[in-house]
Amino acid sequence: MDTTNSKNHIALDLLAFISLVFIAYMLQDFLIPLFFAIILSVLIYPIVHYFETRLCWNRIVSISIAITIFSAVIFAVFVLIGFQFQEMVSKSDQYYDQIEQKISPLLTQTEKSTGIDRNAIMGSKELKIEEIAKQNSTGIFDFIATSGSILGDFVLSPLYMFLFLLYRNFLVSFIYKATVRTCSKTKMRLILGELYKVQQNYLLGLITVMLIVGILNSIGLLLLGVDYAFFFGFFGALLLLIPYIGIIIGSILPALIALATKDSYWYSVGVIGVFGFIQFLEGNFITPKITGSKISLNAFVSILSIILFSMLWGIPGMILALPVTASLKVLFDHSENMESLGFLLGEAKEKYFSNKAKNRLKIWNKIRIQKLKA
Structure with a gap:
């Protein structure tokens, strides 16, 4: 049964x-x-x-x-x-x-x-x-x-x-009244505060990522001697709002400018290589570490959410994926039935990355030291 x-x-x-x-x-x-x-x-x-x-x-x-x-x-x-x-x-x-x-x-x-x-x-x-x-x-x-x-x-x-x-105060009062049977006012105030903090941290993380990528793009283009280096560098960073597609759009124009103004094809190849390498760093390290950590999402969930929301809502879905997923994590963390999902979305602790063989070696060394002292 x-x-x-x-x-x-x-x-x-x-x-x-x-x-x-x-x-x-x-x-x-x-x-x-x-x-x-x-x-x-x-x-x-x-x-x-x-x-x-x-x-x-x-x-x-x-x-x-x-x-x-x-x-x-x-x-x-x-x-x-x-x-x-x-x-x-x-x-x-x-x-x-x-x-x-x-x-x-x-x-x-x-x-x-x-x-x-x-x-x-x-x-x-x-x-x-x-x-x-x-x-x-x-x-x-x-x-x-x-x-x-x-x-x-x-x-x-x-x-x-x-x-x-x-109507912010009016809407907050409505939320309190709508959840009075399932959640206390104190707990709901805590949840709303965490949701606000999550969105603020996401925006701070996004701006930080754009600045880092814009600077890296500009430095790469300056080293190659491409015209409008800072414009193309930060324009490419702005196009991070459109993951995957944005980097392609952002690299085409400076590559063509390099082809037109330089004496070798390799400058254009270099532009594409610089943007591609920075995109790799951004997608695999910068965004998951900075934006993902700011909103308490692990890197794996951050990438999956972008893919899934892009399938659901297209380009706007890519932009909204991380803040919406982070908000869901806050709600899951405060729900007894969904707490496990909140755990899955969050950052993994260091113990989940530990090497079992290395841990056994540490334990064996401790035992050996204790025996020597005895």
């Missing part, structure tokens, strides 16, 4: 999990901007709190100014990126001619050996980058619009941020 109940319980848990994943997939256009708003609200809350407590400003005014400052910073970053791209686009004809001259012998040899027309590879010389952008603008915007409704996220998230910050 107990076995039957246990099987039924497992079946119900599995059904509940599948239902939850299905709902999360179907409601992604609603949930993604909502989660972004929660995380970004945590980011700007200290500013809002400062305005309200130190400057004694009205809550609505404080929130509005904080969101405006945040939006202005994001806008300034995109404007700087736009100016740099515009400068590179203005030199596109020069870069095109230089690249064509360097790979012309290779194209000629390819045309002789395979019969493939070189124009089919390089395209028409009259086709400028501006024209390519115009011809493909519809496809570019369709890609952005369908990648987890990114445009909708940018529109809805500031609105949700404003409402979250405005």
